[in-house]
Amino acid sequence: MATIPVGAAHTIAAPRAARRRYRVLREAPVIPLVILGVLTSVAVLAPVLAPHGKLDPVAPTREQCLAKYSMPDCPYLDNVPPFWSHGGRFNTPLGTDYLGRDVLSRLMYGARISLIVALTGTLFAGAIGTALGVLAGYMGRWWDEIIMRITDAWLTLPSLVFAILLSSVRGPGLWNVVLILALVFWSRYSRAVRGEILTVREREFVKLAEINGIGKLTIIWRHLIPNVMNTVMVLFSLQVGVAVIIEASLSFLGVGVPPPEPSWGLMMAQERESLMEGRWWLEIFPGTCITMLVLSANMLGDWLRVRLDPQLRNR
Amino acid sequence: MGGSGGPCRGPPVKQLKKYILVRALYSVVTLWLLVTIIFGLVRLTGDPVAIKAEAGADAAYVAQLRQNWGLDRPLYWQYLSFVGRLLRADFGHSFEKSLPVRDIYFERLPNSLKLGFAAFLISIVLGVPFGMLSALKVNSWWDNTGKMIALFGLSMPGFFVGLVLIMVFGIGLGWFPVLGKGSSAFVWSAPSTWVTFWVRDWAHLAMPAFALGWYFSGAMLRITRSGMLDVLGSDYIKLVRLKGVPERMVVAKHALKNSMIPVLTFAGLNLLIMVNVAVVIEVIFNWPGVGQLLYDALSNRDFPMVQGVVLMSGLMIVLLNFTIDVLYGYVDPRIRLSR
Numbered sequence: 001m002a003t004i005p006v007g008a009a010h011t012i013a014a015p016r017a018a019r020r021r022y023r024v025l026r027e028a029p030v031i032p033l034v035i036l037g038v039l040t041s042v043a044v045l046a047p048v049l050a051p052h053g054k055l056d057p058v059a060p061t062r063e064q065c066l067a068k069y070s071m072p073d074c075p076y077l078d079n080v081p082p083f084w085s086h087g088g089r090f091n092t093p094l095g096t097d098y099l100g101r102d103v104l105s106r107l108m109y110g111a112r113i114s115l116i117v118a119l120t121g122t123l124f125a126g127a128i129g130t131a132l133g134v135l136a137g138y139m140g141r142w143w144d145e146i147i148m149r150i151t152d153a154w155l156t157l158p159s160l161v162f163a164i165l166l167s168s169v170r171g172p173g174l175w176n177v178v179l180i181l182a183l184v185f186w187s188r189y190s191r192a193v194r195g196e197i198l199t200v201r202e203r204e205f206v207k208l209a210e211i212n213g214i215g216k217l218t219i220i221w222r223h224l225i226p227n228v229m230n231t232v233m234v235l236f237s238l239q240v241g242v243a244v245i246i247e248a249s250l251s252f253l254g255v256g257v258p259p260p261e262p263s264w265g266l267m268m269a270q271e272r273e274s275l276m277e278g279r280w281w282l283e284i285f286p287g288t289c290i291t292m293l294v295l296s297a298n299m300l301g302d303w304l305r306v307r308l309d310p311q312l313r314n315r
Numbered sequence: 316m317g318g319s320g321g322p323c324r325g326p327p328v329k330q331l332k333k334y335i336l337v338r339a340l341y342s343v344v345t346l347w348l349l350v351t352i353i354f355g356l357v358r359l360t361g362d363p364v365a366i367k368a369e370a371g372a373d374a375a376y377v378a379q380l381r382q383n384w385g386l387d388r389p390l391y392w393q394y395l396s397f398v399g400r401l402l403r404a405d406f407g408h409s410f411e412k413s414l415p416v417r418d419i420y421f422e423r424l425p426n427s428l429k430l431g432f433a434a435f436l437i438s439i440v441l442g443v444p445f446g447m448l449s450a451l452k453v454n455s456w457w458d459n460t461g462k463m464i465a466l467f468g469l470s471m472p473g474f475f476v477g478l479v480l481i482m483v484f485g486i487g488l489g490w491f492p493v494l495g496k497g498s499s500a501f502v503w504s505a506p507s508t509w510v511t512f513w514v515r516d517w518a519h520l521a522m523p524a525f526a527l528g529w530y531f532s533g534a535m536l537r538i539t540r541s542g543m544l545d546v547l548g549s550d551y552i553k554l555v556r557l558k559g560v561p562e563r564m565v566v567a568k569h570a571l572k573n574s575m576i577p578v579l580t581f582a583g584l585n586l587l588i589m590v591n592v593a594v595v596i597e598v599i600f601n602w603p604g605v606g607q608l609l610y611d612a613l614s615n616r617d618f619p620m621v622q623g624v625v626l627m628s629g630l631m632i633v634l635l636n637f638t639i640d641v642l643y644g645y646v647d648p649r650i651r652l653s654r
Contacts, residue, residue, distance in 0.1 A: 153348035156632045160592045161609075161625055165353065168613055168621040169361030183356065245472045249595050252474055255613055268474065272599070280482055287475035295470035302466075 029303040032296035039293055043111035050105035051091075054262050057100035058092055076100025079274065082281050095281045097271060103282065106262035107289055113263045114293060117174060118243040121181025126236050128182065129189025130228065134220055136190065137197025148194065154187035163246050167255035174257050177250060181243050192235055196228045230308040237301035241294040248290050264290050334644045334651045342637040347398075349629045353622065354397055358390070363618030367410065380410065384619075406623035411615045416623035419608065427604030430527065430597070431590035433520045437528030438535050438589075439582060446539025446578075450547065451566065461536055468533020474595040477526035481599070484522060523600040527593050531585050538581050539574070546574040580639055587635050591628035 042049060052058050057076030065074040080089060080096040082103075094103040136147035157165075162184045170176040200206065201224065209219050248265030250256030257263035259270075264286040271282035357363065364386060368377045384407075385393050400407065406416035441464075449461035546552060547570055555569050556562075590605065597606035605624060612620035644651040 149344060149348055150352070153345045153352060156345060156349055156636070157625065157629050158588050158592045158632075160594065161628050164594065164609060164613060165621060165625040166356065166360060168616070168618055169357050169363050169366060171361070171366050179360070183360075241470065248472055249474065252595055253598065253610055253613060268478065272478075283475075283478050283482070287472070287478065291467075291471045291475060294472070295466065298466060298470050 027307075029299055032299035032303070035292055035296035036300065039111050039289075039296075040115065042108050043115050046105075046108040046112055050102075050108045051093075052102035052105040054106050054109040055101070055260050058096060058102050060100075079279055079282075081279070085281075094285055097267070097282055098274065103267075103285055106267060107264070107285060110262045110264045110267065110286065110289065111293075113174065113257055113261060114244055114247060114290070117177050117181070117247045117257070118240050118293075121178045121247075122185060122236055122239045122243050124178065124182035125185035125239070126189050126232055129186035130193050130225070130232055132186070133190035133193025134197055134224055134228070137194040138201055138216070138220060138224060144194070147190065151187045151190050151194075155191065159184050159242065160246060160249060163250060164253070164255070167250055172255050172258040174261070177247055177256050180250070181246060184246070185239055185243065188239065189232060189235055192231050193228050196231050197224055200224055200227045234301060234305045234308060237297055237304055241297035241301070244290060244294050244297065330651055331645065335641055338637055338640045338644070342633050345636075346630065346633050349633070350398060350401060350626070351394075353626065353629075354394055357622070358393075362386075363616070367616045367618070383408075401626070406626060407619040409612070409620045410617040411612070411620070416620055419620070420605065420623060420627055423603060423605050423608045426602065427590045427593065427597075427606065430520060430523055430593055430602055430604055431586055433517075433524035434528035434531065434589045434593075435582065435586045437524055438531035438585065441528065441532035442535025443539050443578065446536040447543055447566075447571075447574075449536070450540045450543030450574075453544070461540065465533040465536040468529055468531075468536070471529065472595075473526050473530050474599055476529050477523065477596055477599045480522045480526055523593075523596050523602050526599075527589055527596045531589060534585070535578070535582065539578050542574040542577045543570065546570045580643075583639065584632075584635060587628075587631050591631070 046054075060074060060077045065071055065077070076099065077096060078098050078100045080092055080100075082095045083090050083093050085095075092102045092104065094107070096102055097106070132147050132151070136144045136151075163180050166180045166183060167176065170180065206219060206223050209223055214222075247256055247263070248268075251263040251265030252269040254266075254269065257266055259266065267286040268283055271279065274282050364377055364381050364384065367380065368374070381387055385396055388396075404417065406420070408414065409416055409419060412419065445457075445461045445464060449458040452458055552565060552570055555565050560569075592606070593602075593604060594606035594609050596602070597604045598610045601607070605627075609621060609624045611617075612624065
């Protein structure tokens with residue numbers, strides 16, 4: 001690589017761990033990590049960063065009220081455009097919605113909802129699905145037959161339709177959406193995990209453990225689950241994106257996160273009429289946020305999949 | 316695996332019959348499990364009548380509903396009557412309109428099929444050629460563009476695409492009618508013959524179909540690309556190349572056909588899924604299909620309607636899976652003999 005001897009000496013002298021760390025850094029998927037990092041920190045720090053509250057309208061000044069409604073007193077200014085448009089204010093950089101609430105602040109709090117719902121929902125689904133997949137794959141016979149039949153039946157329904165069915169009996173609510181996501185998505189994990197387990201359980205270290213008389217639970221915990229974690233992680237990152245879309249769709253349909261809360265999907269649904277009147281900012285910003293989150297989850301998932309499966313690396 | 320008597324030389328009718336029978340049995344079991352799961356989950360996770368009552372319905376009316384729906388009976392009775400009624404293709408009556416769920420559903424289905432089919436065409440037109448180009452020129456400019464399209468296709472929710480389309484082409488440019496199906500918003504100046512009717516109808520279809528097909532075109536692109544790559548890396552393509560067949564012919568005659576099998580299967584499944592998951596798109600564009608029916612039922616807390624629509628989509632998909640299995644078994648003896 002290096003042609004100058006000094007440089008070569010340097011490379012060799014550098015500690016191996018540092019070089020490995022550098023390589024990991026260089027190959028890391030920068031774009032999705034940056035997007036996810038920004039969204040997560042905004043979500044965590046929302047109360048600090050947000051310029052206004054998520055539920056209360058922004059208090060206008062006397063001049064603003066006079067200018068907009070020609071009244072000295074008004075509770076709020078609705079539908080203010082973003083700051084670069086005509087009539088926009090720096091106080092509310094991305095404008096206000098139909099109740100005069102600050103769009104930027106609501107987007108920030110919305111990141112919380114999207115992340116909490118999608119991550120916990122997918123996590124629960126992953127836990128249930130992995131457990132059942134391991135059981136089916138390792139115990140075999142009746143366990144396998146019953147669990148996989150149920151999984152197949154579960155997989156026939158499109159996830160959105162299934163989620164809508166469950167939401168029609170649960171009603172709206174943040175934790176209801178989490179429950180629905182867990183119930184809808186576990187089957188994807190169990191199918192994939194069971195397939196992995198079928199090959200892992202034939203490997204020698206599992207056979208040796210069995211010969212040594214180690215209990216089934218220990219084998220599952222010590223030998224099987226660590227070996228399917230790659231698959232689970234890839235699936236997890238890809239499912240998070242779908243979960244965000246399902247949450248947004250449910251909220252959009254009015255059965256997801258209930259109204260005063262600033263869910264991105266709900267924000268888009270509430271402003272559907274205003275689109276017809278040319279207030280594009282109320283739709284574009286939440287939509288872009290959803291797209292960014294899903295995009296980065298998908299990119300990370302693709303990167304993980306290629307990274308963890310050498311056969312795919314040059315695809 | 317292939318039985319004890321070695322390869323079967325006689326006409327495969329008998330094998331095929333057995334295979335179809337086994338697959339049919341599996342489908343019936345899947346369907347029964349699905350029905351049981353839906354029944355169980357609905358009873359376990361909530362109470363549709365309580366949700367209805369929460370909306371401020373009259374107490375006597377709610378009690379009446381509970382009785383009509385059989386919720387005051389023991390659980391096993393509820394289950395048996397539920398399955399029994401389904402076997403007679405009876406999905407119950409809508410809470411809201413006192414019509415059978417089945418009649419309302421079939422009235423809406425043609426519209427959804429039309430939308431689904433248009434979206435299906437769009438997803439194929441967008442996905443397949445790009446997928447093939449990506450596979451033929453791996454890591455080229457084409458490939459990277461294709462990857463980006465697939466990524467954005469899978470990452471932009473359909474309703475966001477739909478709203479952007481409405482904003483740009485419906486309101487901004489005024490090219491397409493924004494709402495509904497054949498409303499007066501779109502005025503066609505030519506005399507009203509069947510051609511103009513047809514054009515007007517499809518103009519209404521254009522935007523919702525694109526918004527729906529967009530998501531699936533990303534998936535199609537990926538499937539086409541990986542299918543094509545698999546085939547291009549296979550031994551028989553290597554052989555054809557070694558024989559000196561020009562690359563164009565290799566792709567057009569040998570690779571294309573074989574790589575299209577998984578793509579077409581996937582596309583068929585997608586068509587049905589599109590018919591069933593267009594809920595948000597149909598709501599945005601006010602398209603009177605099954606999805607809008609589901610949404611209306613959802614906002615009216617009309618549980619039998621929701622359940623009926625969901626059961627119908629499950630039934631459709633199980634039937635399609637069965638058809639795909641049978642076709643595969645018919646074409647490929649390895650699949651036929653593996654069970």
